[in-house]
């Protein structure tokens with residue numbers, strides 16, 4: 001019987017905040033040689049005890065591995081940290097949240113400095129990192145070849161989803177999903193505000209709310225189909241005219257309950273504008289076109 005040892009790809013990780021530290025622990029647990037650097041060195045101590053090599057500078061950390069992963073606060077901090085590093089020949093993977101334009105500019109600057117580049121948008125919170133089945137994943141975009149080369153290593157902290165060669169697409173998918181999430185949180189905040197002064201336990205509303213949001217979520221597939229076909233009346237169940245007719249009830253209920261309509265009203269205003277364009281038989285999909293400038 002023969003035994004073969006598969007060498008794990010060495011990783012350099014810049015940034016040991018909540019997310020960076022979780023990723024570092026996952027790579028160490030999976031047996032990857034890991035070099036870390038953080039602006040505040042104390043945050044590296046626990047990882048050093050678990051086997052990470054701690055570099056004295058970002059430049060030293062970058063020099064240690066061909067694969068360099070960056071997970072810092074924002075785009076400006078990435079600029080600062082990479083300023084003094086030699087990126088020539090490196091495979092740079094930036095998981096810092098950024099805008100699509102920032103990601104594209106970062107890819108271009110990496111190319112100018114001789115590095116290959118992959119951008120990432122993390123769809124997970126730190127407790128989901130390194131936990132198979134937790135549902136966390138990372139959008140990647142940029143060099144497909146680079147993604148394929150490091151797919152196994154990048155799959156250690158969380159799942160992976162490659163969304164295109166345009167370096168800005170990971171950030172765009174990330175921000176699109178998170179924007180929808182904030183819309184959902186806004187709706188939930190309004191719902192809780194409505195019952196706030198009543199003898200209703202928020203804990204009894206929560207499961208009803210969660211189940212209702214889950215039941216309504218598949219509506220996005222119909223929205224996508226209508227955007228594709230251009231026919232916003234396709235498969236309509238509750239048309240815009242009917243829904244706009246119902247909006248005063250929501251606004252009056254908010255008033256009766258002493259709740260500001262400031263989260264709800266902007267969406268209702270868009271629905272009314274679309275109705276005024278003669279789109280009463282449509283779904284809510286026309287709102288998308290009103291938003292695009």
Ligand code: FVH
Nearest residue numbers: 015016017018019020039040072073077096097122124125
């Ligand atoms: N944590 C989360 O729930 C979300 C989940 C989705 C993805 N985000 C993004 O991940 C990036 C890192 O987030 P994080 O949770 O690790 O953030 P912090 O715990 O606040 O750590 C920030 C790290 O960045 C370092 N840092 C900040 N500014 C600078 C700078 N000017 N120069 C060098 N390093 C800097 C900071 O260092 P220190 O404060 O420990 O010295 C931390 O290492 C982020 O893009 C999220 O949007 C997380």
